Amino acid sequence: xxxxxxxxxxxxxxLAVLLNLFRLFRGPTxxxxxxxxxxxxxxxxxxxxxxxILEASTVYFEAALLMAMVGFVGTVAYTKFLLRxxxxx
Amino acid sequence: xxxxxxxxxxxxxxxxLLGGAFALIGSWGLARLPxxxxxxxxxxxxxxxxxxxxxxxxxIYFPTHGLAWTAHELLITLFLFITAPISANMIAxxxxxxxxxxxxxxxxxxxxxxxxxxxxxxxxxxxxxxKDSAPDQE
Numbered sequence: 001x002x003x004x005x006x007x008x009x010x011x012x013x014x015l016a017v018l019l020n021l022f023r024l025f026r027g028p029t030x031x032x033x034x035x036x037x038x039x040x041x042x043x044x045x046x047x048x049x050x051x052x053i054l055e056a057s058t059v060y061f062e063a064a065l066l067m068a069m070v071g072f073v074g075t076v077a078y079t080k081f082l083l084r085x086x087x088x089x
Numbered sequence: 090x091x092x093x094x095x096x097x098x099x100x101x102x103x104x105x106l107l108g109g110a111f112a113l114i115g116s117w118g119l120a121r122l123p124x125x126x127x128x129x130x131x132x133x134x135x136x137x138x139x140x141x142x143x144x145x146x147x148x149i150y151f152p153t154h155g156l157a158w159t160a161h162e163l164l165i166t167l168f169l170f171i172t173a174p175i176s177a178n179m180i181a182x183x184x185x186x187x188x189x190x191x192x193x194x195x196x197x198x199x200x201x202x203x204x205x206x207x208x209x210x211x212x213x214x215x216x217x218x219x220k221d222s223a224p225d226q227e
Contacts, residue, residue: 016136030183046112082183
């Protein structure tokens with residue numbers, strides 16, 4: 001039962017990443033693309049966690065934790081650049 | 090023993106399905122909603138909840154299947170739930186500043202620019218910093 005639910009959830013997250021990719025290419029403004037990248041990263045974290053459950057390994061959580069931390073810094077850097085034209089003032 | 094095991098399996102499967110569904114709904118909203126201000130709602134609420142649900146599922150899965158419990162899931166949940174509103178706020182700020190400075194004629198339309206809050210002349214992000222409220226500014 002868990003294996004079936006896991007595969008359905010993996011399919012859902014894959015579809016979600018494809019929808020984010022559509023928004024990333026479509027735009028139309030730069031904040032739209034930043035939002036699409038941010039969402040794509042959150043979906044990637046979900047995918048890594050689901051893959052970790054599938055493989056029954058806790059090693060993947062290290063990668064998910066790193067992505068959660070670095071992704072937030074990336075989003076803030078993009079928006080700071082749009083707002084101020086500079087990242088570290 | 091086996092009855093408890095079945096309950097655990099059902100709970101994990103339900104949380105996984107819920108997580109996948111929420112992630113999909115959030116991204117569907119991101120792809121389909123008309124303007125960025127409404128598009129922000131999908132990812133920041135639904136997708137974050139979907140990831141949280143997947144993390145709770147794995148938090149139940151690992152100890153009940155003879156594997157070690159780690160604090161990583163808790164840390165990821167905490168970090169995502171703290172950072173999601175901040176990044177949403179920053180994106181909204183970048184959006185309304187970009188509209189005002191780059192395409193002011195588009196900012197006049199009410200369906201593109203969000204309405205100004207009541208009892209205010211404009212959004213607080215456009216105001217000059219007040220002398221008393223910003224102690225780090227000379």
